[in-house]
Amino acid sequence: MTVTDDARQRLRSMLLTRRFEERCAELYSASKIRGFLHLSIGQEAVSTGAVRALTADDAIVATYREHGHALARGVPAETLMAEMYGRAEGCCGGRGGSMHLFDASRRFYGGNAIVAAGLPLAVGLAMADQAQGRPNVTACFFGEGAMAEGEFHEAMNLAALWKLPVLFLCENNGYAMGTALARSESETDLCLKASAYEVPAWPVDGMDVEAVEASVAHAALAVREGGGPHFLELRTYRFRAHSMYDPDLYRSKQEIADWKLRDPLITYPQQLEARGMEADDLQVLEREVKAELDAAVEFAEGGTPAPVGELLRHVYAEAS
Amino acid sequence: MTVTDDARQRLRSMLLTRRFEERCAELYSASKIRGFLHLSIGQEAVSTGAVRALTADDAIVATYREHGHALARGVPAETLMAEMYGRAEGCCGGRGGSMHLFDASRRFYGGNAIVAAGLPLAVGLAMADQAQGRPNVTACFFGEGAMAEGEFHEAMNLAALWKLPVLFLCENNGYAMGTALARSESETDLCLKASAYEVPAWPVDGMDVEAVEASVAHAALAVREGGGPHFLELRTYRFRAHSMYDPDLYRSKQEIADWKLRDPLITYPQQLEARGMEADDLQVLEREVKAELDAAVEFAEGGTPAPVGELLRHVYAEAS
């Protein structure tokens, strides 16, 4: 392979996310995974590109559609899959499930099942970093649907007013469940909403992993250097339904097909081949990823059911 | 007097508001009025000018600082004062007090003691008018402090998205309790926030009653003709403390003095005299207003205490 390591890592990360979620869908059908399951298939360039642009000390706040972000952050597929299975070995001991993946050691502040509720949290994490003089950025992911919630506005204003190191990352996949953006916002130019808080904002092609990575790196640097919060609109699309319950009645097959032409797992390998990646290198990655996921599923299958005897533990913090 | 009747009415309305509130302050000190009392002294040009520009069928939603709006709407000073006294004859039978003045017959939807909570209500009133084909506007007053609340944003977006006949009237008096606008909003150009919803917006000199009236009339017409919601920033100032509890520590005497130079109850009479109003005509109005307020206080003094036996009435609507 003649492409850079970085390129290969990007591809691998997106592939891992895609295949992980495909497995989850299968395991859901097999009733191994339950509850709500929201897949980000189609949006992998966002999670991979954005998370790669952050440092290990930066904080990440995500939503219920966060498998890709967790994987990109390096949370092992094994502990994630074990979590989906409700296992003691899961990243939250089986208590969170798909919507609530946390990893304190990686500053991954998880999964949140209340739309827009992560934004005030991100503001607070950034306050803590700022107060303690740590040069960290808090990257806060949310969907475009969240921008109609009051919490979005309160959080933007607080972050801007106090010049906090928050990077607001809007994953605009065009829909909030079945509601297209134009039926949710009177003004669909989302960056204008950030401008109303004097927050620098620009749109990014969210199907282009390198564009995402470059933009997030650029914005994160500005934030880190004291430039106050920034906002990026990452334009992307989800290929699958909102959740496993969604009959997907609200958009046309053609629209989905059109977006699939821009599938980062098709276009990025093509780009890399044009740059000199060997034809079977993708196969090598696929095999690596498959092995990793086989192991993850095996790990989850062999895991311990979350112990009922510990149900009452951690309702309150244990005395330290 | 050679000035127009309209001019005289404007002056009289502002005067009535000013003197009404001055009485309230005295009566508060005398413990005749209790609870929270928020005076709009200094802001009379807004309530008078704006309410005059509406039709009798338009709806009004106001805040806890709404004596002037109620008076301008024609709610009799007697029933208002009786309400402040907690009398059965009050416009809410003594149940609401200063913060909750209602008058259904005048489409005066009151007084709301939760900052920004009136905005969603106004959206709904406009929905009802729109659905029933009534050519009414809902005028919704709120302070600039309310614009940091999520409800402001949710309401703006809903109104704009659904092209509802709401006229958003922001009374920017520079402070939310002790918090100056610049310490509350990262972007202090408030009209930009309306623009982020594609809502037409412009600032108005809120110390100039004719400017307010003209702007509100202009905006109301646009709203009425199907132009969707509009937003006006009415720039004004309160001369008194936020409420009777406020020690007023957060602004300079000089700032207050500067704004008092623009007191509409000084400048408007001056303008009218320049236009030919007789020198003692103001005295005539003062006497009229005094008589009206004397009668109101007498009415309230002689009113019936809200009957304890009816405490449980109206918790639920009585079968109609």
Next chain:
Amino acid sequence: MTAASKPAAPEATPTTTYREALRAGLRDAMLADDRVFLMGEDVGAYGGSFGVSRGLLKEFGPLRIRDTPLSESGFVGAGIGAAIGGMRPVVEVMTVNFSLLALDQIVNTAATLSHMSNGQFSVPVVIRMTTGAGRQLAAQHSHSLEGWYAHVPGLKVVTPATVEDARGIIPAALADPNPVLIFEHGSLYTDSAVLPADPAPISLTGAATRRSGSDVTLVTFGGSLPRVLEAAEFLSQTGVSAEVLDLRCLRPLDEDAILASVRRTHRAVIVDEAWRSGAFAAEVAARIAERAFYDLDAPVERIGSVEVPIPYAKALEDAALPTVERIVTAALRTVGRHE
């Protein structure tokens, strides 16, 4: 053709699900009164997040089946305003978990306006939401907070637990001039029953005896009813005759029905899926202990959820929620049988 010569009525008695019953009631109400409209997140194009409104967009159009942005406080407040303005809105707040975002509008505006204005306004808004746990949706999607709403004077709070009640509840709520909150337990949507073609109206308030018995009264409501009926059936096999009282409406509460039953059975178990401390069950228990104190042969028992954020893993979730077994054990305790 005389009655005698009529061919036998076709035996296909189609069953109706709880979900369909709600839809049919809503549809009736919309056909009967054009001031009625439905508003909420994804009620239209998506078909309703629990499928209640599926198909209605096509029939009634986007102004009467109105999709809203994610703005719970905004659109619930708008529903309240529209009600005051003369409409008859049905607002769907997807789930009780999200209703916290709209709580201010409900508690401070909808519940207060009539009293505070001395009766000048009434607020005929209907607010529907899914409640409850049991589907492994974890800590933020499993609340049972209907008891909170039932604390607030000015609101009416109903918890339809049967397909029949689901069929009648929306028209009944719309006929009431007050804010009515309908709590639909997520586990009930697929319940089904055979309904008459033209079902009679139901009353909004008042408890219903779902099973008669003489040894102990099991008081419950909403999503817990099926489990409680199961427990009663089990108890009957062990020789304990349990009466099952479905409260149906938490505010106003049918205290008379509760007391009448307990005065006969002398024992009570209250089952409420909310966390045990401070659940609505506490109110029911307290009233029994106050008003039927001298009739009680045993302490009142309460079964609620274990006091933990509801976890995802099935075994953990099951352990946190009321079970038939826990209900049975409590009922047996009241009759002096400790296993």
Next chain:
Amino acid sequence: MTAASKPAAPEATPTTTYREALRAGLRDAMLADDRVFLMGEDVGAYGGSFGVSRGLLKEFGPLRIRDTPLSESGFVGAGIGAAIGGMRPVVEVMTVNFSLLALDQIVNTAATLSHMSNGQFSVPVVIRMTTGAGRQLAAQHSHSLEGWYAHVPGLKVVTPATVEDARGIIPAALADPNPVLIFEHGSLYTDSAVLPADPAPISLTGAATRRSGSDVTLVTFGGSLPRVLEAAEFLSQTGVSAEVLDLRCLRPLDEDAILASVRRTHRAVIVDEAWRSGAFAAEVAARIAERAFYDLDAPVERIGSVEVPIPYAKALEDAALPTVERIVTAALRTVGRHE
């Protein structure tokens, strides 16, 4: 100078108000730990809407006494985030009425994070707010909703009722690694007492017997304590010896203290300013009826607010709230004296 030769200590024992006591506790905590900061609407330049933080802006500057915009959900959520990020925020939400706007953050994030993450995070945030009625502030400014918060596992809920407790509560809350909600009743701020110069730390949880008695236990908390003590005093003059138990902390609840007292007195009256149905008092009554059933000589009584939006007019408001007279009458009923 020896002790003997020291001039007599000045006899001016300055009294401290509840408001000042809170301020002193906050100030101590801020001096002791620079991770502690106060944030809320008008805590700085205005001096705190109830004056608790007056003067602190000058001492600690605007980063540690941080004024916020009107954004309850935003800044309460930010406080939670800052706590997770290693700070020790004290968030002031002016009043419980406005806390409804922040309830989602408190219930769905602060209360769940520790359990849901399997103990990876703790949320050492302190959230203070004024609660209660009694100052003619009418329907939207008179709620007593601490019972709602006490329903939620993961939260701790305290209701300081004395100047001593006000003095110690903020440090005690900050020392706890969990989200602690402090409810300050609006009528208590001007209460005063003489405090030692260097007051001892207090415990966050656990009930306190404020008066000993043997005939009936009056259980209460927060703003109702003064009224209940008055009632006890009155009762003693009629020959009834009332014990007064101040719960101090609603979650975790000191059930043992309640039961121990009731097992001695055999009678209980619970006083809680919230609307009667579904108030926290119901939980206390239900627990007594469950766990001390065989010790009770009379039904448990509950005194709460009348179930109406609290009105403005003084006579109406007084009629809606618990009064000494109502408490006394209920207590007398428990001892068989009906007037």
